[in-house]
Amino acid sequence: MTSNLDAVLDAVGPRLRALRAQRNLTLGEVSAASGVSVSTLSRLESGQRRPNLELLLPIAQLYGVPLDDLVGAPPTGDPRVHLRPITHHGMTAIPLTRRPGGLQAYKMVLAGDARGTEPELQVHEGYEWLYILDGSLRLVLADNDFVLGPGEAAEFDTRTPHWFASADGKPVELISLFGQQGERMHVRARPKRL
Numbered sequence: 001m002t003s004n005l006d007a008v009l010d011a012v013g014p015r016l017r018a019l020r021a022q023r024n025l026t027l028g029e030v031s032a033a034s035g036v037s038v039s040t041l042s043r044l045e046s047g048q049r050r051p052n053l054e055l056l057l058p059i060a061q062l063y064g065v066p067l068d069d070l071v072g073a074p075p076t077g078d079p080r081v082h083l084r085p086i087t088h089h090g091m092t093a094i095p096l097t098r099r100p101g102g103l104q105a106y107k108m109v110l111a112g113d114a115r116g117t118e119p120e121l122q123v124h125e126g127y128e129w130l131y132i133l134d135g136s137l138r139l140v141l142a143d144n145d146f147v148l149g150p151g152e153a154a155e156f157d158t159r160t161p162h163w164f165a166s167a168d169g170k171p172v173e174l175i176s177l178f179g180q181q182g183e184r185m186h187v188r189a190r191p192k193r194l
Helices: 002-022 027-034 038-046 053-063 067-071
Strands: 086-088 091-095 103-110 127-134 137-141 144-148 153-157 162-166 172-179
Touching: 002 038, 002 053, 002 067, 027 038, 027 053, 038 053, 053 067, 103 162, 127 137, 137 153, 144 153
Parallel strands: none
Antiparallel strands: 086 091, 091 103, 103 172, 127 153, 127 172, 137 144, 137 162
């Protein structure tokens, strides 16, 4: 294990030198921008000084590279995020966001078994935006009853009594953006009119 660690640390110096050369920077310029002294940088690049986080972090930030690139960290395996679907009352929601709070995105698949059921309107805090990918969605907002198809969207304050399900007994796929605290989705780009 020690020989592997030594090999990794020995390779840091040449990587630092190569990054500096690619950017056409002098040791003085790197020192001024990173706060690491010229002599320390020189010893790091030549392998006379062992690197540590306190030295590598400002250098990685200056070069705009991950710390893993400086130390030649091995790949960690599959980098994809595997989100777990949530299934509830014939609806499967796949979270598309990982951060807590703020606007949350979901891909939802509604089973086609709600046709003919009486809507049970619900109310809760938040704001929701729905975009239909496939199928027909029946959306009831207070006294309004809508049927949305692929490419159509709806947005509403979830304090408005609402309910949605398949409109025709077939599955519906949609994207939902939901803001628990009332955050709204904003569209800022519009196509030019011909």
